[in-house]
Every structure is written in C-alpha cells, then in structure tokens.
Amino acid sequence: xNLGEGLGAKVLELEKHAPGIRSRLSGIAEGATxxxxxxxxxxxxxxTFGEGEARGVNMITGSMAQHWGSDSRARPAExxxxxxxxxxxxxxxxxxxxxxxxxxxxxxxxxxVDPDTGLLSRDLERGVGLMVGAKTTYVEGLHMTDEAKAVxxxxxxxxxxxLTREVFGP
Numbered sequence: 001x002n003l004g005e006g007l008g009a010k011v012l013e014l015e016k017h018a019p020g021i022r023s024r025l026s027g028i029a030e031g032a033t034x035x036x037x038x039x040x041x042x043x044x045x046x047x048t049f050g051e052g053e054a055r056g057v058n059m060i061t062g063s064m065a066q067h068w069g070s071d072s073r074a075r076p077a078e079x080x081x082x083x084x085x086x087x088x089x090x091x092x093x094x095x096x097x098x099x100x101x102x103x104x105x106x107x108x109x110x111x112x113v114d115p116d117t118g119l120l121s122r123d124l125e126r127g128v129g130l131m132v133g134a135k136t137t138y139v140e141g142l143h144m145t146d147e148a149k150a151v152x153x154x155x156x157x158x159x160x161x162x163l164t165r166e167v168f169g170p
Contacts, residue, residue, distance in 0.1 A: 036148040036151050037074060072086055096141075103133035109129040
C-alpha cells in the first residue's frame with residue numbers, strides 16, 4: 001500500500017466516523033467552556049482573606065461570580081466549519097475587576113466603614129460617605145478571563161488528543 005492509498009483509507013475511516021466526530025467536537029467545546037466558566041467563577045470575588053472574611057463593597061454578594069454562568073453560552077452554536085461558545089459576564093463593573101482600573105480621588109456617597117465588622121459598607125440613607133482613591137491610584141485586575149481561557153485550551157487540547165487516538169489509533 002503506498003502513501004496515497006494509506007491516506008485515502010484514513011480519510012474513508014474518518015468519513016465513516018464523521019457524524020460521531022462532529023457530536024464529540026461539540027461536546028468537547030461545551031465541556032471546555034463549562035470548565036472555563038468554573039475557573040472564572042472561582043477567581044471572581046468574593047474571595048476570602050485571612051480568617052475567611054470577604055472584603056469589598058459589591059463583592060460580598062457574589063453576584064458577579066454568579067453572572068459567569070448565566071451570561072456565558074456553553075452550548076456550542078455550529079458555524080460553517082466549527083463551533084462557537086462564549087465566556088461572558090455582563091455585570092457593569094466586570095471589565096474593571098478583570099482588567100484593572102485607575103482610581104481617581106473621589107467621594108462615594110453612602111460608603112462607610114462598618115464599626116462592627118471593619119468592612120466597607122454602603123447605605124445611601126445614612127447621609128455618610130468616604131473619599132476614595134487617595135492611597136491607591138491603580139487597582140490591578142484579577143485577569144479571570146485569561147485564566148479561564150487557559151483552562152479552556154488545556155481541556156480542548158487533551159480531549160482532541162484523545163479523540164485523535166481513538167479515530168486513528170495510537
């Protein structure tokens with residue numbers, strides 16, 4: 001059997017498996033996206049510091065972390081030659097937490113340090129507020145999406161290697 005015949009045989013074998021392969025590729029994309037969503041959720045505040053206490057206004061609720069699951073699209077949409085999934089977080093401040101942001105000195109109405117917990121709290125009806133941004137001029141981003149994309153790529157690479165071995169042998 002020459003090279004052309006061998007390659008032709010592999011193509012025929014691949015075509016025989018084609019319906020199952022497209023289904024597997026879709027499953028790989030979905031599984032990798034779900035793992036990316038999990039990683040983004042894991043890295044998104046509220047994070048705990050020291051004795052398990054959460055810090056940060058608007059981070060205590062965990063709503064930003066929850067939005068990775070609701071705003072992302074893990075089920076693949078088939079496009080011409082591939083599948084598309086989406087890692088997304090539509091919270092207004094998500095990009096600032098992910099990428100970092102500059103802090104100008106400014107007054108935040110309703111912001112105060114709770115004397116009982118020592119945490120920042122917000123209550124617009126108390127008539128209080130704090131100046132923020134005096135010590136910190138830049139807040140470094142957490143880069144959750146970069147880490148999530150790395151997990152996606154690792155999962156896809158491992159699954160495609162396994163699929164290749166299954167279809168074409170060791």
